[in-house]
Amino acid sequence: MLLKLLLGIWMVAVIVAAFLFAPPAQGFAEPEAARIIFFHVPLAMVAALAFVIAMVYAAKYLSRRDLMDDIKSSISAELGLVFAILATATGSLFARVQWGSWWNWDPRETSIVILMLVYAAYFALRAATESAEKRAALSAVYAILALPPMILLIFVVPRVMASLHPSDTLTSGGLSTQYRLVLYPAALGFLGLYVWLFKIKTALAEVRLKLGRY
Amino acid sequence: MLAATRFKPSSTESPAHSTAPPGPTEMLRRSAAVFQKDVTCEFRTRYAVNAIALFAITTLFAVSFAVGGAGISQTVQSSLLWIIIYFSGMSGLSRAFVREEEARTASALRLAAAPGAVFGGKLLFNLVLLAGLEAVTVPLFVGMMGLQVSGWPLFVSVLALGSAGLAVAATIVAAIVSRANAKGALFAVLSFPILLPLLIGAIHGTQAALESAKFSAGMQDVKLLVSYTGVMFIVSILVFKFVWED
Amino acid sequence: MISLELRQVSKSFGARQVFSGISASIESGCLAVTGHNGSGKSTLLRIIAGLLAPSSGQVVLTDGGRQSPVEQRRDLTGMVAPDLALYDELSAIENLRFFARVRGLKKTNDELRAPLVRLGLEGRENDRLGSYSSGMRQRVKYAFALMHNPAVLLLDEPSTNLDEAGIRAIGSIIEEQKRRGIVVLATNHPSELAYGDHVLELGA
Numbered sequence: 001m002l003l004k005l006l007l008g009i010w011m012v013a014v015i016v017a018a019f020l021f022a023p024p025a026q027g028f029a030e031p032e033a034a035r036i037i038f039f040h041v042p043l044a045m046v047a048a049l050a051f052v053i054a055m056v057y058a059a060k061y062l063s064r065r066d067l068m069d070d071i072k073s074s075i076s077a078e079l080g081l082v083f084a085i086l087a088t089a090t091g092s093l094f095a096r097v098q099w100g101s102w103w104n105w106d107p108r109e110t111s112i113v114i115l116m117l118v119y120a121a122y123f124a125l126r127a128a129t130e131s132a133e134k135r136a137a138l139s140a141v142y143a144i145l146a147l148p149p150m151i152l153l154i155f156v157v158p159r160v161m162a163s164l165h166p167s168d169t170l171t172s173g174g175l176s177t178q179y180r181l182v183l184y185p186a187a188l189g190f191l192g193l194y195v196w197l198f199k200i201k202t203a204l205a206e207v208r209l210k211l212g213r214y
Numbered sequence: 215m216l217a218a219t220r221f222k223p224s225s226t227e228s229p230a231h232s233t234a235p236p237g238p239t240e241m242l243r244r245s246a247a248v249f250q251k252d253v254t255c256e257f258r259t260r261y262a263v264n265a266i267a268l269f270a271i272t273t274l275f276a277v278s279f280a281v282g283g284a285g286i287s288q289t290v291q292s293s294l295l296w297i298i299i300y301f302s303g304m305s306g307l308s309r310a311f312v313r314e315e316e317a318r319t320a321s322a323l324r325l326a327a328a329p330g331a332v333f334g335g336k337l338l339f340n341l342v343l344l345a346g347l348e349a350v351t352v353p354l355f356v357g358m359m360g361l362q363v364s365g366w367p368l369f370v371s372v373l374a375l376g377s378a379g380l381a382v383a384a385t386i387v388a389a390i391v392s393r394a395n396a397k398g399a400l401f402a403v404l405s406f407p408i409l410l411p412l413l414i415g416a417i418h419g420t421q422a423a424l425e426s427a428k429f430s431a432g433m434q435d436v437k438l439l440v441s442y443t444g445v446m447f448i449v450s451i452l453v454f455k456f457v458w459e460d
Numbered sequence: 461m462i463s464l465e466l467r468q469v470s471k472s473f474g475a476r477q478v479f480s481g482i483s484a485s486i487e488s489g490c491l492a493v494t495g496h497n498g499s500g501k502s503t504l505l506r507i508i509a510g511l512l513a514p515s516s517g518q519v520v521l522t523d524g525g526r527q528s529p530v531e532q533r534r535d536l537t538g539m540v541a542p543d544l545a546l547y548d549e550l551s552a553i554e555n556l557r558f559f560a561r562v563r564g565l566k567k568t569n570d571e572l573r574a575p576l577v578r579l580g581l582e583g584r585e586n587d588r589l590g591s592y593s594s595g596m597r598q599r600v601k602y603a604f605a606l607m608h609n610p611a612v613l614l615l616d617e618p619s620t621n622l623d624e625a626g627i628r629a630i631g632s633i634i635e636e637q638k639r640r641g642i643v644v645l646a647t648n649h650p651s652e653l654a655y656g657d658h659v660l661e662l663g664a
Contacts, residue, residue, distance in 0.1 A: 141456050325534060
């Protein structure tokens with residue numbers, strides 16, 4: 001309850017600050033429109049973090065064989081997918097304004113698409129497996145298998161493909177202190193949002209599991 | 215006392231009871247047994263070979279008719295080559311595991327073979343299957359598309375490393391898919407995101423081999439392929455028993 | 461000296477519990493498992509074989525006073541079950557040769573042939589299993605289950621598809637195994653239950 005209340009206030013403050021406190025970002029084609037960064041970047045960060053958490057619970061399931069771990073893993077993946085879709089949508093909007101096209105296949109865009117593909121494949125696998133234990137084991141293994149390719153995609157492939165893609169605007173543009181003062185709290189807010197949703201869904205799933213409806 | 219003497223033979227007749235777990239060479243020998251069994255079964259039914267060969271030839275001809283060979287860039291050429299290899303592989307590389315489940319022989323295999331031997335055997339089988347596929351399609355592709363390869367050593371290395379990585383990832387994903395209920399479409403769906411970095415590296419490296427005679431032109435791609443294959447191999451070995459056992 | 465002990469073994473699939481708190485112990489001879497369809501006889505045998513992990517509880521196999529780890533279960537148990545198939549594309553001999561190699565056993569052709577002859581398959585051992593009748597396949601499964609002289613022989617519906625001669629052949633196999641080690645038998649046939657020194661009834 002307290003978390004929900006705090007979170008509500010915090011997020012409102014972040015939204016207000018994003019539009020009123022932060023100055024227009026220099027170094028962008030449309031400095032005013034760059035405010036979307038306050039939502040886009042945290043969403044993408046939480047999407048990636050949610051995947052790592054899903055993977056940690058997957059590994060935990062394999063070592064302890066507790067179905068609750070599997071459920072938490074899938075909840076984190078579900079939330080991660082939502083965050084990834086929102087990050088992609090906001091990113092695409094931003095790309096249209098800044099670079100003139102909705103989609104450019106720059107390394108960041110490529111990796112978030114792959115992240116969504118991994119999530120989609122993960123849920124396709126879960127849907128295709130009937131027995132709860134087998135579903136848990138198979139999807140856990142898949143989540144673990146998907147991690148090394150993700151790391152290669154995010155850190156190695158952009159270097160190999162550097163000649164084909166434009167350099168990253170965000171890191172080269174630089175951010176002012178005022179910008180950081182809004183961006184980090186925003187990231188914290190979205191993280192809180194993830195934690196809050198995760199807790200609600202976990203509690204619900206726990207009840208379902210006890211009732212034998214899972 | 216009588217009972218005790220009767221029990222004795224059972225432990226001396228079967229030394230397997232008391233020996234330590236099999237070492238690396240023994241594991242390799244057992245993997246070879248699984249591989250040989252799969253080759254014999256495949257030779258007698260030709261499920262995977264037929265699927266892969268027909269798919270490869272069909273796409274190869276379709277691509278060749280459509281673009282005619284001349285006038286396409288080296289980027290497109292190398293992409294097409296790997297698209298053909300990838301999708302042909304997707305049509306047949308899951309057979310090795312799916313067949314065990316469909317013919318309900320998986321339980322017997324689980325009862326008799328260590329998981330490592332099963333994974334090793336299936337991986338060897340997929341490697342050989344993929345190598346056979348490429349031995350036919352790659353020369354055909356080079357001929358029909360009029361491919362000008364500048365650096366053969368790089369071209370062959372990228373092909374070999376790319377196939378090794380493809381076989382490793384496809385084998386572990388096939389193991390997962392064979393345990394799920396809907397097997398058909400799932401294989402390509404699950405494989406693609408996992409294989410993407412490999413495909414990017416392989417396409418980029420092949421393109422480098424077409425453009426440049428120097429091996430160093432594709433060094434980064436070779437490194438990417440080597441690390442991908444190595445990491446996926448180790449992770450697969452570690453997680454395979456969770457997939458294979460109930 | 462081999463002994464098999466089930467300690468409070470339970471198994472559930474998802475929310476459905478198959479059985480719970482099964483305890484039994486046997487040092488030699490035959491344990492007959494009985495119970496209505498769906499009571500979990502096959503599941504229990506698969507758990508003993510190490511094919512399935514119990515949801516809770518333990519299966520303890522003690523070999524010469526030493527508890528053997530689950531990884532060794534493969535070498536200590538042999539199993540015949542209706543849902544366990546061998547390779548149709550291979551002949552009986554090729555099947556056995558493959559399973560011997562994968563177990564790390566060195567067997568000559570004669571050693572591989574002997575059990576098939578005993579099970580009445582002489583003359584057909586080089587035919588592919590695909591051409592076998594279901595009773596003949598059942599016989600080959602016995603050769604598969606016994607090739608490594610397992611301490612524990614697990615038989616699920618042992619006489620499925622067998623004729624008179626086949627039933628006699630497995631009768632002598634069961635008697636022999638009872639002297640050498642342990643037989644665990646899942647069945648509802650009164651004639652097969654008679655082999656049991658102890659009877660464990662599931663779902664009662």
